[in-house]
Amino acid sequence: MGIKQRMRCWMSHGDAAESLPEGFSILAHTESSFAAAVADRSRKVYGLQFHPEVAHTEHGSDILRNFAVRICNARQEWSMSNFIDSAVNDIRGKVKEGERVLAAVSGGIDSTVTALLVHRAVGDRLTCIFINHGLLREGEEDEVLDMFKTLGIKPIYIDASSRFLTRLKDVEDPEAKRLIIGEEFARVFDDAVKEHGPFHWLAQGTLYPDVIESGVSVSREAATIKSHHNVAGLPKWLNLKVLEPLRQLYKDEVRQVARLLGVPEHMVRRHPFPGPGLAVRVIGKVTEEKLRICKRASRIVEEELARAGLYDKVWQAFAIVGDDRAVGVLGDGRVYGHIVSIRVVESVDAMTADWAKLPYELLARMSNRITNEVEGVTWVTYAISSKPPATIEPQ
Known part of the structure; x- marks a missing residue:
C-alpha cells in the first residue's frame, strides 16, 4: 500500500x-x-x-x-515515553537491590540519556565518571560539567589525558587506536572501581548503528565495518556486567528521549561526537600539534555553520587533519603546512549520509578563517564522499 x-x-x-x-x-x-x-x-x-x-x-x-x-x-504502541518507562523497569529488573552502577559520561546525548535513565531507575546507586581523554572538542570539559550540574548529577571528573595520549603515541592504524582507547577506558574504570566501588554494572550509551557497524547483530555473518569502543567487548579483568538501555535506538530517537528527560535544548542539538574523540579525526599519529589544529578548525566550522543558520540542518560538521602537507604563501615567503579537510554531512540516522552541498561563500569563509586563524595550516579541502561507500568519520 x-x-x-x-x-x-x-x-x-x-x-x-x-x-x-x-x-x-x-x-x-x-x-x-x-x-x-x-x-x-x-x-x-x-x-x-x-x-x-x-x-x-x-x-x-x-x-x-x-x-x-x-x-x-x-500493534503500533511504540513511543518514546513508553520507551522511558520500559527502559527504567528493565534496568530495575537487572540491577538487584544493593548493586551499584558505574557510568562514563562524555556530555554527548547518548551517555547523558543513559545516565539519566539509570539514575531514574536506581537513584544514588549510580556513580557517573567524566573522563577527559585529551581528545575532546574545544571547551568541552566546562560545557559538560555545567550541563550535569543543571541535571542534578555531579560526575567524578578524571583528567586522564596523559594516559591516553601516551598509549596512542606513534600509533597510526585507526582500528588499533579505537581498541587502545576502549582498553584504556576500561583501565580507568578499573581504577575507579577500586577507588569508589564496589560496582557491579557498567552503563554504556551504545546505539543500534554502533552495533550494526561493529558486526554484532542478529546475523553471525555481519561484517565489522569498524570497532566501536562501546561494543568491542570489555576485558574480562574489569569484571562488570553491562547495561545498554539505548541499544535498540537511533540517534533521532535518543534526542526525543533527551527532551522528555529535560536535557537542555542546546545540548540536545549538539552534533554527534565519536567516543574515541579526535583520535579518529586525526589521521596517522596523534600529536599535540594535530590535535590543536583539529580542535580549532572544527570550532570554526561549527561557528560558521551556526552564523549561516545551518548548524541544526546538518548531521555532523568537523575538521580532519592528517600528515599530508602542502605549500602556502605567508608574506613574501613560501611555507609548508598541514592540509585540513572539512567534513559536513546530512543524515537522519547515521546509517547513510550525504555530503552537504554548502554555499561556496560559506566554504570560502571557513577556509579563510582556518588558514588565517589556525597556525600551521596552508590548505583547506572539502570532503564530498557519501556513506556508503565512505563512513561519516574518516577512521
Missing part, C-alpha cells in the same frame, strides 16, 4: 541471489539484481536485497510499516 512501481533504493551488498527456493516469487528487481524483493506468500516469508531502513530508500518506512502492521498484525 502506498508503494510506487518504480522507486530508488539503497543497495550496498557484495552478494546476490542466483536462484529462488521453491514457493518464492519475485516482487521487485533492479538492473543488477533479478530478485531485489521476494516472497513466499503462503508462508508469509519475505526477503529484501536492499536497505528499507535507511533514509535514501524511497518509501522504506512504508515497506517496513506494511510488513509489521498489515502482514504481522503488529
Whole structure:
C-alpha cells in the first residue's frame, strides 16, 4: 500500500541471489539484481536485497510499516515515553537491590540519556565518571560539567589525558587506536572501581548503528565495518556486567528521549561526537600539534555553520587533519603546512549520509578563517564522499 512501481533504493551488498527456493516469487528487481524483493506468500516469508531502513530508500518506512502492521498484525504502541518507562523497569529488573552502577559520561546525548535513565531507575546507586581523554572538542570539559550540574548529577571528573595520549603515541592504524582507547577506558574504570566501588554494572550509551557497524547483530555473518569502543567487548579483568538501555535506538530517537528527560535544548542539538574523540579525526599519529589544529578548525566550522543558520540542518560538521602537507604563501615567503579537510554531512540516522552541498561563500569563509586563524595550516579541502561507500568519520 502506498508503494510506487518504480522507486530508488539503497543497495550496498557484495552478494546476490542466483536462484529462488521453491514457493518464492519475485516482487521487485533492479538492473543488477533479478530478485531485489521476494516472497513466499503462503508462508508469509519475505526477503529484501536492499536497505528499507535507511533514509535514501524511497518509501522504506512504508515497506517496513506494511510488513509489521498489515502482514504481522503488529500493534503500533511504540513511543518514546513508553520507551522511558520500559527502559527504567528493565534496568530495575537487572540491577538487584544493593548493586551499584558505574557510568562514563562524555556530555554527548547518548551517555547523558543513559545516565539519566539509570539514575531514574536506581537513584544514588549510580556513580557517573567524566573522563577527559585529551581528545575532546574545544571547551568541552566546562560545557559538560555545567550541563550535569543543571541535571542534578555531579560526575567524578578524571583528567586522564596523559594516559591516553601516551598509549596512542606513534600509533597510526585507526582500528588499533579505537581498541587502545576502549582498553584504556576500561583501565580507568578499573581504577575507579577500586577507588569508589564496589560496582557491579557498567552503563554504556551504545546505539543500534554502533552495533550494526561493529558486526554484532542478529546475523553471525555481519561484517565489522569498524570497532566501536562501546561494543568491542570489555576485558574480562574489569569484571562488570553491562547495561545498554539505548541499544535498540537511533540517534533521532535518543534526542526525543533527551527532551522528555529535560536535557537542555542546546545540548540536545549538539552534533554527534565519536567516543574515541579526535583520535579518529586525526589521521596517522596523534600529536599535540594535530590535535590543536583539529580542535580549532572544527570550532570554526561549527561557528560558521551556526552564523549561516545551518548548524541544526546538518548531521555532523568537523575538521580532519592528517600528515599530508602542502605549500602556502605567508608574506613574501613560501611555507609548508598541514592540509585540513572539512567534513559536513546530512543524515537522519547515521546509517547513510550525504555530503552537504554548502554555499561556496560559506566554504570560502571557513577556509579563510582556518588558514588565517589556525597556525600551521596552508590548505583547506572539502570532503564530498557519501556513506556508503565512505563512513561519516574518516577512521
